[in-house]
Amino acid sequence: MGASAWVLRDLRKRVSAADVELQRRAYLYVARNTTLPAQVRHRAQLGLNSLNGGEGRMTSIRNRCTETSKGRGVLTKFGLCRYQFRLKALKGEIPGVHKASW
Template identity: 60%
Template sequence: MPFGKNARVLRDIKARVEVQDSEVLRRAYIAVARNETLPSQVRYQAQLQLNNFTKYQRPTTVKNRCTETGRGRGILSKWGLCRYQFRLKALKGELPGVVKATW
């Protein structure tokens, strides 16, 4: 059974792209909102702009998911795979730098 990109993986990819695109602007608004030397009206406007970001522009929406199956638990972040898919690919020799141990 071939695994394709399911909705969870696509949603996670979209969230990662949006967070990366809006990160500089988000950090600027945070810096202005927390700067107590600025007038309160300016800080308030910066906070309002932060609240207007979409849910995909917030870093808390980014989750580690398996890129093959979309599973959200047991992810090996270096390869982006869950434990089971990592095992399957390692046994087939499809992962660079991973070899089966010989005892």
């Protein structure tokens, strides 16, 4: 099924971003520190730009539904899109969630 390829790609991006997060924060700290010499700051900026292409960046990560791989309307707490959340809630598969009536 092609839908799971999106989820696998998103998981790979999350792992890659987590791996370089500490190094990225160190580069950012040095690049933004105005008390350091310009040459050191420039080297830190170049190192920041070279971090793992596009996969190490947090902006490349997209929350996707774990069931359908939809990229919109995803509830991050449950990892499901709105429709899948509704279906599972109505079936009683999500503990503590039930249809509201007032």
